[in-house]
Amino acid sequence: xxxxxxxxxxxxxxxxxxxxxxxxxxxxxxxxxxxxxxxxxxxxxxxxxxxxxxxxxxxxxxxxxxxxxxxxxxxxxxxxx
Numbered sequence: 408x409x410x411x412x413x414x415x416x417x418x419x420x421x422x423x424x425x426x427x428x429x430x431x432x433x434x435x436x437x438x439x440x441x442x443x444x445x446x447x448x449x450x451x452x453x454x455x456x457x458x459x460x461x462x463x464x465x466x467x468x469x470x471x472x473x474x475x476x477x478x479x480x481x482x483x484x485x486x487x488x
Contacts, residue, residue, distance in 0.1 A: 410469075413477050415485075419444040422477055424469045426462045427454075434458045435465050441481055453480050 411422045423440040437457040443449040459465040 411474065411477065413474050413481070415478055415481055420481060424466060426465050433460050435460070435462050437465050437469055439477070439480065441484070451484060453484060455480075 410424050413420050413422060421442045421444070423442075425438045425440065426435040427438045428435045435458065437455045439453045439455060441449075441451055441453060457465060457468050459468065
């Protein structure tokens with residue numbers, strides 16, 4: 408299930424969140440999964456600078472991300488392709 412759904416250039420994208428922790432670190436980092444509904448579907452993971460020692464705090468920070476910020480991250484990724 409998508410955490411959020413955004414639309415860019417007439418294409419719907421499902422965005423999900425995950426917390427990732429590197430070995431030997433107490434910090435969790437926020438990672439976003441972008442999945443398009445287009446044909447063929449496109450998928451990629453994007454790391455963010457958000458970090459916390461608590462996954463709950465990290466997910467709380469993720470809730471504060473605006474759709475505009477998500478769209479900007481998506482557009483930055485697509486521009487690199």
